[in-house]
Amino acid sequence: xxxxxxxxxxxxxxxxxxxxxxxxxxxxxxxxxxxxxxxxxxxxxxxxxxxxxxxxxxxxxxxxxxxxxxxxxxxxxxxxxxxxxxxxxxxxxxxxxxxxxxxxxxxxxxxxxxxxxxxxxxxxxxxxxxxxxxxxxxxxxxxx
Amino acid sequence: xxxxxxxxxxxxxxxxxxxxxxxxxxxxxxxxxxxxxxxxxxxxxxxxxxxxxxxxxxxxxxxxxxxxxxxxxxxxxxxxxxxxxxxxxxxxxxxxxxxxxxxxxxxxxxxxxxxxxxxxxxxxxxxxxxxxxxxxxxxxxxxx
DNA sequence: ATTAATTTTGTAATGATAACAAATTTGTAA
DNA sequence: TTACAAATTTGTTATCATTACAAAATTAAT
Numbered sequence: 001x002x003x004x005x006x007x008x009x010x011x012x013x014x015x016x017x018x019x020x021x022x023x024x025x026x027x028x029x030x031x032x033x034x035x036x037x038x039x040x041x042x043x044x045x046x047x048x049x050x051x052x053x054x055x056x057x058x059x060x061x062x063x064x065x066x067x068x069x070x071x072x073x074x075x076x077x078x079x080x081x082x083x084x085x086x087x088x089x090x091x092x093x094x095x096x097x098x099x100x101x102x103x104x105x106x107x108x109x110x111x112x113x114x115x116x117x118x119x120x121x122x123x124x125x126x127x128x129x130x131x132x133x134x135x136x137x138x139x140x141x142x143x144x
Numbered sequence: 145x146x147x148x149x150x151x152x153x154x155x156x157x158x159x160x161x162x163x164x165x166x167x168x169x170x171x172x173x174x175x176x177x178x179x180x181x182x183x184x185x186x187x188x189x190x191x192x193x194x195x196x197x198x199x200x201x202x203x204x205x206x207x208x209x210x211x212x213x214x215x216x217x218x219x220x221x222x223x224x225x226x227x228x229x230x231x232x233x234x235x236x237x238x239x240x241x242x243x244x245x246x247x248x249x250x251x252x253x254x255x256x257x258x259x260x261x262x263x264x265x266x267x268x269x270x271x272x273x274x275x276x277x278x279x280x281x282x283x284x285x286x287x288x
Numbered sequence: 289a290t291t292a293a294t295t296t297t298g299t300a301a302t303g304a305t306a307a308c309a310a311a312t313t314t315g316t317a318a
Numbered sequence: 319t320t321a322c323a324a325a326t327t328t329g330t331t332a333t334c335a336t337t338a339c340a341a342a343a344t345t346a347a348t
Binding site for chain 1: 217219220221222225235237239240246248249250254257258259261262264265266267268269270271272273274275276277278279282
């Protein structure tokens with residue numbers, strides 16, 4: 001459970017990012033929390049441990065991570081951006097009741113097929129976003 | 145080219161929307177322009193013909209259309225919402241150079257497959273968003 | 289050890305959207 | 319038609335996420 005932070009440093013370096021304390025903390029947060037947090041959630045959770053942390057640093061850092069391809073930014077929520085430390089190909093489901101965002105595994109071949117569809121354009125990213133009502137919110141005894 | 149506005153009225157009614165002048169103008173705009181406009185683009189284009197039109201009306205109206213399932217709201221752009229009068233199943237490609245959003249036809253079966261992936265959740269909408277560089281911006285003689 | 293470069297920080301500005309209440313328009317019933 | 323009620327539109331103000339910016343702090347390099 002207590003992984004050494006040196007792994008995070010290497011992870012950042014492998015993406016061409018210099019591993020400062022703040023950057024490591026933010027990347028570590030993203031890797032440990034698969035909840036697709038917003039800037040404010042990250043800020044609120046890190047603040048107790050890093051009282052001098054600035055919101056601006058989080059914005060700057062996440063933008064840097066994105067440029068370097070170390071994270072993915074989710075546009076699934078029209079209110080705010082959500083961030084994902086998992087850059088493997090997968091989709092997302094957002095519940096309109098509770099707002100939670102779930103990972104959805106989609107077979108490689110389907111992504112491959114999808115990526116072939118915009119034949120004339122150069123595709124750099126493919127985002128698959130579902131919305132609806134999640135299992136939790138549907139309740140335990142609901143007939144679907 | 146000069147389609148009667150009565151079609152638009154019927155179209156709105158079929159979605160349970162009372163066809164006011166503003167609503168018809170906005171829906172007609174969306175149906176005639178497949179450019180996925182923002183609120184401000186719609187506003188700027190309609191204002192000359194309807195000088196008393198308010199931005200708030202456009203927000204209200206588009207929200208109503210969305211509730212009634214008469215349009216789709218695109219979250220492909222993290223800056224602003226884009227609106228689409230075409231509610232048939234299709235995907236979108238946004239160019240990071242010029243910002244244009246293109247329709248991308250995706251076979252029904254692929255959508256059907258996609259919709260089956262979040263097995264435990266109730267899927268109400270599926271959004272497939274591509275980004276990259278479009279043909280126009282790649283230029284005419286580019287080897288891809 | 290000094291200087292330069294990078295990073296972090298706090299504040300202020302921007303811009304899209306929502307909240308709200310007043311004004312206008314439309315529908316309804318005498 | 320007239321009068322009243324409901325629905326719609328409008329302009330203003332508020333909110334909230336994000337960006338711009340410059341000063342402060344930290345880190346690297348000579």
